[in-house]
Amino acid sequence: MLKALKKMFGKAEGEQPQPAPTPATPVQAKAGDQEKPGRKDKPSRKPETSAAAQEGQARPPKADKPRRERPAKPVNTWKLEDFVVEPAEGKTRFHDFKLAPELMHAIHDLGFPYCTPIQAGVLGYTLKGQDAIGRAQTGTGKTAAFLISIITQLLQTPPPKERYMGEPRALIIAPTRELVVQIAKDAAELTKYTGLNVMQFVGGMDFDKQLKQLESRFCDILVATPGRLLDFNQRGEVHLDMVEVMVLDEADRMLDMGFIPQVRQIIRQTPMKGERQTLLFSATFTEDVMNLAKQWTVNPAIVEIEPENVASDTxxxxxxxxxxxxxxxxxxxxxxxxxxxxxxxxxxxxxxxxxxxxxxxxxxxxxxxxxxxxxxxxxxxxxxxxxxxxxxxxxxxxxxxxxxxxxxxxxxxxxxxxxxxxxxxxxxxxxxxxxxxxxxxxxxxxxxxxxxxxxxxxxxxxxxxxxxxxxxxxxxxxxx
Missing domain, CATH: 3.40.50.300 (P-loop containing nucleotide triphosphate hydrolases)
Structure with a gap:
């Protein structure tokens, strides 16, 4: 009987069970190599959808990355009725926009019943998919304005069924490490009920530790300084052809710090303007800032908050x-x-x-x-x-x-x-x-x-x- 059972399951008496085959280590594709298994079903990219393709520039080859199931969204028993905000004259509520309950739950946790002026002004355009240029000083709530736009876009549009781990759907570029860390912290607080993943890449921190993030989960929202993002991009670890929303924060400071050549390199790796939503924020609207905005946006809404009042009354x-x-x-x-x-x-x-x-x-x-x-x-x-x-x-x-x-x-x-x-x-x-x-x-x-x-x-x-x-x-x- 035992022999018959072993025979039925394909094992002769005395045979030892063979270990499961170990998956091959991903290798970089070389010219002339045949397409590797697991890549042939990768959704094709139309060359005309990338700014790099328009300029005839080659992008770094994509290394094979393991695909994983998306994490399930956290169970959310919270209801919008738990977040009561009475209408007030001259104020805009977050309830006045069509925001997902998961996002409203996070806004409620943060204690934000009413929008700041920059949030009310920007969200009226960006939630409709329009490009925007915002001028506002720090401390006015502009970070939440663009994060709410990004999160809404990603929740409304399902991700592709197949994607590589290092393909962010939203990209935020900021000039300093501290600002990147702060934006990523705010993004984590606003996405905590959504199942979206936030990652931050900055120089001066362990490259391998940041790389391990990409190998463990999908990247939905990526916040980065220009130099470190280019490091990942040029090594073929991060690819930007799936970016749906791109944000440039503190554009005037990026100009002052000489980051614009790097930013141009990054933008050439993203879909063309018009096929991505672009939001640009700056404390000042200099001629140079507006020239950049014209290059990178399509018919942007321009939102200025108290441009004459440059120093806080408080x-x-x-x-x-x-x-x-x-x-x-x-x-x-x-x-x-x-x-x-x-x-x-x-x-x-x-x-x-x-x-x-x-x-x-x-x-x-x-x-x-x-x-x-x-x-x-x-x-x-x-x-x-x-x-x-x-x-x-x-x-x-x-x-x-x-x-x-x-x-x-x-x-x-x-x-x-x-x-x-x-x-x-x-x-x-x-x-x-x-x-x-x-x-x-x-x-x-x-x-x-x-x-x-x-x-x-x-x-x-x-x-x-x-x-x-x-x-x-x-x-x-x-x-x-």
Whole structure:
């Protein structure tokens, strides 16, 4: 009987069961190779649908990646009736747009009953699939505006039945690592009930760890800095021909930082404009920004929020006339005598940032520095310590400070005035966020007082220059 059963299942007596064959390691396709199994059923791409194809550029070959079943959406017993927001004159509710219950649940969790002006203005166009250009300062809610548009598009349009792991459906490009991390965090909060996957790629962090994300799950929303995204793209790990929505955040800063050649390379790998939705956000609408927008968008809606009011009404602004040699004494005494607990200090150069942070730490005030020289893992740890209140002072350059969104920053101090007046507006926008009040104090020394008149011209008003009281110029006590 036993022999008969073994024979029935194809095993002779004494035979050992053979192990299951191990799948072959994926290899890069070479010229002349025959098509590899598992790729012949890959949906074909029309060459004319990519911007690269239009320019006759070759894209990196796609490596075979394992396909996996999409994760099931989390069970959601929440109902829209649980989120009651009464209509209010002059305010737009998220209920006024047709948003998925899963998305509304996340918005409810975040405590956002009404749209900010930029959200109300942008969503009216982008939810209909239109390209858009938005001008708004940081802290106005523009990140949520484009994330809600992306999530709605991805939920309304089913993904292809077959796709490769490294093919994002939405792409967000931002100029700084901190801004990428913040956008990805916001995206994770808004997608937590949707089953959509969010990934972030930034330089300064372990490449292999970021690569493992792509090998473990599909990428729906990818947030990245231009350089690191190109690294993945040129290695054939990330392909952008399935991008349905592309967002360029802080386009003016990308211009200033020289990222536009890299951004052009990235955009050439995406579908042509008109076959993808493109959203571009900038704090300023310079001629260069608008020229880029014309190249990359089709009949975009232009949404400007209070363009004349470049400095927040919720921020009280002061300028102290002080000799350069006395600036540190003034900074130390302001923080220590007033017992401030969450302060951002801006300086123009990395070496200034380092010296200020070192002196504050030596003199007993907990501080961290934030500049391009700091490794990414240390920057993230420093930002979390500052956000949690464990660190009182963050000292930053403009590049590092642009993407920092921390609630309850009570004071912003400009140790040196910025050469670009727009940077002043961004700096003081770190405080007075979300309707709260804040204070900015600028130190005008003999070396940087010339920067004050252009700032006053930009914000449309004079800032009274004061002499600091004597008690704020007392010598810093020596620590034993």
């Amino acid at each position: 921020v009280e602004q002061h300028v102290y006339a002080v000799a350069s040699a006395d600036k540190y004494k003034l900074l130390y005494n302001l923080i220590s005598q007033n017992d401030w607990t969450r302060v951002m200090v801006f300086a123009n150069r990395k070496d200034e940032v380092r010296r200020i942070e070192e002196r504050l730490t030596r003199d007993g005030i907990s501080a961290v520095q934030m500049s391009g020289d700091i490794p990414q893992h240390k920057r993230i740890r420093a930002l979390e310590g500052f956000r949690e209140g464990k660190i009182r002072v963050m000292v930053a350059t403009d590049v590092a400070g642009r993407g920092i969104h921390v609630d309850a920053i009570s004071h912003v101090i400009n140790f040196t005035l910025p050469e670009d007046p727009d940077d002043y507006v961004h700096r003081i926008g770190r405080t007075g966020r979300a309707g709260t009040s804040g204070t900015s104090i600028s130190f005008a020394g003999e070396d940087d007082a010339f920067a004050l008149p252009p700032i006053e011209e930009l914000i449309g008003r004079k800032i009274q220059c004061e002499m600091p009281p004597d008690e704020l110029l007392k010598p810093v006590p020596r620590k034993h």
